[in-house]
Amino acid sequence: MAKNTDKSTMEDENEDEEEEDDDSLQDPLVVYGYDIMLMILNRLDARSLASMLLVSRSWRAIASSDIIWSKKCEELWAGKAHLPRFLQTQGLSKLSAYSLSVQDGKRSRIMKEDLWDHAWEFHFKEEAPEYWRNLDPYWTGDHPPMRRYFHRDGTQTADSDDQVWGGHESCYSVVTSFMADGRMREHYVRINRWPQMHVSRRHDWGWEMSNHLYCYSSVPDAHMKGGTGPYLPII
Template sequence: MAESEEIEEGKRRRRRVSAAEAEAGAEAEARDPATALGPDVVERVLGASDARSVARSAAVSRAWHGIATSDRLWAPKCEELWKGKAHIPRLSMLRGASRLTVYSMSIMDGQRARVAKDDLCDHVWEYRFKKTAPEYWRNLDPSWKGTGPPMRRYFHLNGSHTADPDDKVWGGHECTFSIVTSYVGDGQIREHYVRINRWPPMRVSRKEDWSWEMSNNLYVYNSVPDAEKGITGPLFPVW
């Protein structure tokens, strides 16, 4: 076969392959529910699906991606996620972020066990003594005796820590707080705690409703749910 004939045959083969690929693509698009049923129907289906399934469906095709990542779809899922949560993260109002991004960042923030100064200062904290605390102190705790609600504590941006004026335990003494975090290799947290003056360090934990608990062998702090405040905590991710 002459060289010119080989070139022409190569061109014909490429055209046949391109035509076959185009036909296969058209058939796949015709089978795509997003095309067959229309975006409104698919959006209603995804709206009734769980968030993980919706996020995965974004990889199905270009049409699915446009539907599965829309703010109209994710806005109600964000509201559903935040329902019943003690604290809604401030980063959920990050300007310019899509609702899918906000949803993902809210999930990650809700799993965060490292408390930040903004968290401490944004919340009112209930304060209770533990059974291991001296009896004298427990007798001063109205919630321990069942004669009143738990005492309350307040953290302030200047590093101070206060109580209500009628608090019998407080005693009016000067009080400060510190947050201590130490790391090991690869940025892994080795130790993380909050300390009031020279009292024993308090371990930090997070509950399912995104509220905080800090405790040592003497007392425990629990953040009071404050959904009415709207948003709390640091503006940017803290891991």
């Protein structure tokens, strides 16, 4: 009787081993190997590739490879107006760089670093008085667009040949308030006592600030060494 029991136990163990072997043979990572799977995963879009991270530890190891995500980052950053400064953090994986870039690209809260890191094109809107529009190259088309510059000390300046500026002193402030649940109640930028400007984000990760009189648009500077904006991700 004992011999039959031992034999039955051995058969069960053999069946379990065979099932495990079958499962292993069905795993493409085992069947094709690391190098071939790396080439296959490299052809996936970022969303599909991210889902591969959840399959298993071994799949996560290959799906999070810098070799793959370096290309995804290049594709993501192509044509963007600005690239975040924190991407230069030493030791940051390409997967993290991609995820944080997407997160920062959706950020609607402008920081002072965003203001002073960029040059800004300025123009009056059609609702502005005709006198000001007649001085604005955006409307006359006879000169490059006017530019404004925000500085760390809270001041703002313009180019020396700016006909609208007039050399007057100017300062700015960023105002943000939050509700109890952490959502922003209001968020705007104000220059001197002029009407507050609503802040918005373009698809190319550029910034726009505007009111009923005028509009500011950040000048693309993705080529800037070291990136721009806050030193840490803003949630």
